[in-house]
Amino acid sequence: MLLPLIALAAALAAAPQRSDSLVIPAGDLMRLYTDCGEARWPYGTEERLVPKTTGEIDSGVVRRRGLEAAWRAYFAARAGDSIRPTDTTAWRYPLGVRGKLLDNFLNPRADGPHGALDIFVPREGEEIRSPVAGVVVAAGDGWRGGYERRGRGFYYEGDGLSRRAGNGAILYDPASGGYFLFSHLGVGVRVRAGDVIAAGTPIGRAGHTGNAALPGHGKHLHLAYKVPGTACGIPGVLVAVDPYRWIRGARDREYPVRRRRP
Numbered sequence: 397m398l399l400p401l402i403a404l405a406a407a408l409a410a411a412p413q414r415s416d417s418l419v420i421p422a423g424d425l426m427r428l429y430t431d432c433g434e435a436r437w438p439y440g441t442e443e444r445l446v447p448k449t450t451g452e453i454d455s456g457v458v459r460r461r462g463l464e465a466a467w468r469a470y471f472a473a474r475a476g477d478s479i480r481p482t483d484t485t486a487w488r489y490p491l492g493v494r495g496k497l498l499d500n501f502l503n504p505r506a507d508g509p510h511g512a513l514d515i516f517v518p519r520e521g522e523e524i525r526s527p528v529a530g531v532v533v534a535a536g537d538g539w540r541g542g543y544e545r546r547g548r549g550f551y552y553e554g555d556g557l558s559r560r561a562g563n564g565a566i567l568y569d570p571a572s573g574g575y576f577l578f579s580h581l582g583v584g585v586r587v588r589a590g591d592v593i594a595a596g597t598p599i600g601r602a603g604h605t606g607n608a609a610l611p612g613h614g615k616h617l618h619l620a621y622k623v624p625g626t627a628c629g630i631p632g633v634l635v636a637v638d639p640y641r642w643i644r645g646a647r648d649r650e651y652p653v654r655r656r657r658p
């Protein structure tokens with residue numbers, strides 16, 4: 397279920413004294429979501445990570461905790477039989493097909509471990525669904541770009557989540573206090589910041605925006621899961637944890653493989 401933004405606007409109007417509302421600009425949210433290395437957002441087509449200062453990280457943790465309290469209250473006020481917090485053992489599989497789930501969380505990348513799972517889909521356009529109930533805290537649908545072997549190389553414009561993530565969304569999970577990032581979606585992201593959604597709600601469709609537009613990257617969902625932890629010596633910073641066992645569990649519940657009879 398998607399709640400109309402009118403309800404959100406009413407909630408915001410009722411609390412004009414609060415400095416941070418439920419929905420903040422996507423660039424601000426991305427700075428709170430990233431750990432210690434990305435002070436600037438967006439950073440254009442030239443990918444260059446600028447480390448945050450200790451002060452930026454500290455104040456980011458404080459601001460994020462304030463927002464999380466507001467999101468939890470907002471979610472609780474709207475939860476009911478159709479929308480309830482989702483325990484890890486009840487996560488939903490994020491695809492409408494089984495696809496190919498890789499446990500590539502630790503795979504090395506240029507700037508460190510991958511820190512997420514990739515689920516490859518048989519074809520573009522497969523529906524991406526939310527594993528849990530939660531509050532959508534960022535969504536970006538404006539990424540337009542690609543890769544030209546001759547000519548411009550990698551190019552993009554617009555305001556998806558980021559150059560690397562492309563179109564997608566970030567969901568806050570009140571049950572675990574964690575965050576899901578859905579990256580590389582095609583045009584037509586179906587949620588907006590401020591939506592309260594149930595587990596299994598369609599987020600959008602698999603595409604190849606962001607880094608997935610580069611040669612050799614197949615059609616896939618890049619799914620990251622972050623929870624508050626400690627990074628660069630500062631408690632409270634979001635750190636990636638490997639959600640493989642819970643996502644695999646959801647897949648095997650929803651798409652059991654029939655064993656052949658001997």
Ligand SMILES: [Zn+2]
Nearest residue numbers: 512513514618
């Ligand atoms: Zn990935």
